[in-house]
Amino acid sequence: MQERPFDLLNKAIGQQVLIRLKNGTDIRGKMTAFDIHMNIVLDSAEEHEDGNLKTKIGTILLRGGNILWVAPA
Amino acid sequence: MQERPFDLLNKAIGQQVLIRLKNGTDIRGKMTAFDIHMNIVLDSAEEHEDGNLKTKIGTILLRGGNILWVAPA
Amino acid sequence: MQERPFDLLNKAIGQQVLIRLKNGTDIRGKMTAFDIHMNIVLDSAEEHEDGNLKTKIGTILLRGGNILWVAPA
Amino acid sequence: MQERPFDLLNKAIGQQVLIRLKNGTDIRGKMTAFDIHMNIVLDSAEEHEDGNLKTKIGTILLRGGNILWVAPA
Amino acid sequence: MQERPFDLLNKAIGQQVLIRLKNGTDIRGKMTAFDIHMNIVLDSAEEHEDGNLKTKIGTILLRGGNILWVAPA
Amino acid sequence: MQERPFDLLNKAIGQQVLIRLKNGTDIRGKMTAFDIHMNIVLDSAEEHEDGNLKTKIGTILLRGGNILWVAPA
Amino acid sequence: MQERPFDLLNKAIGQQVLIRLKNGTDIRGKMTAFDIHMNIVLDSAEEHEDGNLKTKIGTILLRGGNILWVAPA
Known part of the structure; x- marks a missing residue:
C-alpha cells in the first residue's frame, strides 16, 4: 500500500x-504527540536561528498552521 | 495510549x-481556560519583548489563530 | 466545572x-455584544496607539478575525 | 434579550x-445591504486616507474578509 | 424586500x-460572470495603476479571495 | 443561460x-487540467518576470490558493 | 477522460x-507520498536558493498550504 504523509x-x-x-x-526536539491538524508536541525543544541554538524551551506545543515542514533529524 | 497535543x-x-x-x-501568565480552537485565557498575563517585561495586562483572552506555540514555563 | 474562554x-x-x-x-470601549466568531461591538470606542488616544470612534463592530486578544480593562 | 453584533x-x-x-x-458611504459574511454595499462611497477624501467611488461592494471594523458615522 | 450584496x-x-x-x-472591464465565491470574469479587462492604464489583458478570471471591492464604473 | 466563471x-x-x-x-503555458479549487496544470510552463522569460519549468501543478487571475493568452 | 491536477x-x-x-x-527530492491537502513527503530532500544547494535535509514532510507549485524535475 502506498504511504501517506502522516505515516x-x-x-x-x-x-x-x-x-x-x-x-x-x-x-528541534523529541516528538511526543501530533494530531490531524499537524499540531505537534516536542520534549526538550530548542529554538535555532541560522543553525545556532537561540533558546532552550523545554516542552512545547506547536500549532500546525505555522509549520512549513517537518524532518526527522 | 499515545498522547494527543491538547493533553x-x-x-x-x-x-x-x-x-x-x-x-x-x-x-506569560497562568492558564485558566482553553477550547478546541486553542483560544486561551491567562490570569496575571504579561507582555514580554526580547525577554523583558513590556506591559502587565491582567486577565486576557488570546485568539488561537494568532498563537505560534505554547510552553509550560 | 472548568471555565471556557468565551466565559x-x-x-x-x-x-x-x-x-x-x-x-x-x-x-478601548464598553462591550455590548459578541458572537461565536468573536465579532465584538463596543460603545464609546477609542483607538489608541502606543498608549495615546488617537481617535474617538463611538459605536464600533470589530471583526473577530482581526483580534489578537481581549482584556477586561 | 442580549444584542448580537449584526444587530x-x-x-x-x-x-x-x-x-x-x-x-x-x-x-465612507450609506449602507444599503450586507450579508452573513459581512459583505457590505455602500452608496455614495468615498475612499479616505489619513482623514482626507481621496476618491469618490459611488456604489461599492466590499468583501467582508477585508473589513477591520464598521462604525455608524 | 431588503437588497443583498450580490444583487x-x-x-x-x-x-x-x-x-x-x-x-x-x-x-477594469465588462463583467460577464460571477459565482458565490465572488470569482469574476471580465471581458476587455485592463490593469490600471495609480489611475493609469498599465496592461490590456482581454478576458480574465479573477479569484474572489483577492478582491477588495467591486464598483460599477 | 448565464455563464459561470469556471466555464x-x-x-x-x-x-x-x-x-x-x-x-x-x-x-505561461498550455492548460491541461484544473479542479474546483482552481488547482491548475500547465504544460511547457514558463516563469516570466516584468514581461521577460525567467525560467522554463515544463509541466507544473499550481495551487489554486496562490492564483490572482487567469487569462487566455 | 479529462485529466485532473492530482493525476x-x-x-x-x-x-x-x-x-x-x-x-x-x-x-528538490524524490516524492514518496501526498494527500488531498497536497501535504507531500520527499526523500533525499535538498533546499535550494537562487538555484544553488543550501541545505541537505533528507526525508521531509511539507505542508500543502505552503506550496506554490510542484514540477516533475
Whole structure:
C-alpha cells in the first residue's frame, strides 16, 4: 500500500525532529504527540536561528498552521 | 495510549505558560481556560519583548489563530 | 466545572475592555455584544496607539478575525 | 434579550457608516445591504486616507474578509 | 424586500466595473460572470495603476479571495 | 443561460494561458487540467518576470490558493 | 477522460520533483507520498536558493498550504 504523509509523523514519535516554521525559525526536539491538524508536541525543544541554538524551551506545543515542514533529524 | 497535543494544555491548567504569538510577542501568565480552537485565557498575563517585561495586562483572552506555540514555563 | 474562554466575554458585557488588533492598534470601549466568531461591538470606542488616544470612534463592530486578544480593562 | 453584533449592521441600513479596511483605507458611504459574511454595499462611497477624501467611488461592494471594523458615522 | 450584496453583481452583468485587488491593483472591464465565491470574469479587462492604464489583458478570471471591492464604473 | 466563471477554464483546456500569482510572478503555458479549487496544470510552463522569460519549468501543478487571475493568452 | 491536477502527483510518485514554496524557497527530492491537502513527503530532500544547494535535509514532510507549485524535475 502506498504511504501517506502522516505515516512519517507516526514513525517519528519518540525521535528527534527538526521543524521549520513559516517565520523562518527552526525548532528541534523529541516528538511526543501530533494530531490531524499537524499540531505537534516536542520534549526538550530548542529554538535555532541560522543553525545556532537561540533558546532552550523545554516542552512545547506547536500549532500546525505555522509549520512549513517537518524532518526527522 | 499515545498522547494527543491538547493533553499538554489540559495539564497546564492552573500553571504558568509562555505563549509566543505570530507577531513575535511573548505573553506569560497562568492558564485558566482553553477550547478546541486553542483560544486561551491567562490570569496575571504579561507582555514580554526580547525577554523583558513590556506591559502587565491582567486577565486576557488570546485568539488561537494568532498563537505560534505554547510552553509550560 | 472548568471555565471556557468565551466565559470571559460573557462576564465582560457592559464592562470596559481593551482589544489589541492584529495590526497593532488598540481599541478601548464598553462591550455590548459578541458572537461565536468573536465579532465584538463596543460603545464609546477609542483607538489608541502606543498608549495615546488617537481617535474617538463611538459605536464600533470589530471583526473577530482581526483580534489578537481581549482584556477586561 | 442580549444584542448580537449584526444587530448594529441591521440598524445601520440607510445610514452613513465608516468602514476601516485591513489595508488601512477608510471607506465612507450609506449602507444599503450586507450579508452573513459581512459583505457590505455602500452608496455614495468615498475612499479616505489619513482623514482626507481621496476618491469618490459611488456604489461599492466590499468583501467582508477585508473589513477591520464598521462604525455608524 | 431588503437588497443583498450580490444583487449588485447581478445588476452589473454586461456593465463596466472597477475591481480593486488586495495588492492595490485596479482591474477594469465588462463583467460577464460571477459565482458565490465572488470569482469574476471580465471581458476587455485592463490593469490600471495609480489611475493609469498599465496592461490590456482581454478576458480574465479573477479569484474572489483577492478582491477588495467591486464598483460599477 | 448565464455563464459561470469556471466555464472560462473549461474553454481554455488545451490553450495557452497567462496566470498571475499572488507574489507577482507570471506563469505561461498550455492548460491541461484544473479542479474546483482552481488547482491548475500547465504544460511547457514558463516563469516570466516584468514581461521577460525567467525560467522554463515544463509541466507544473499550481495551487489554486496562490492564483490572482487567469487569462487566455 | 479529462485529466485532473492530482493525476500529476500520482504519476510523480518515485520521481524527482521541484517544489516552490510560498516564501520563495525551492525544495528538490524524490516524492514518496501526498494527500488531498497536497501535504507531500520527499526523500533525499535538498533546499535550494537562487538555484544553488543550501541545505541537505533528507526525508521531509511539507505542508500543502505552503506550496506554490510542484514540477516533475
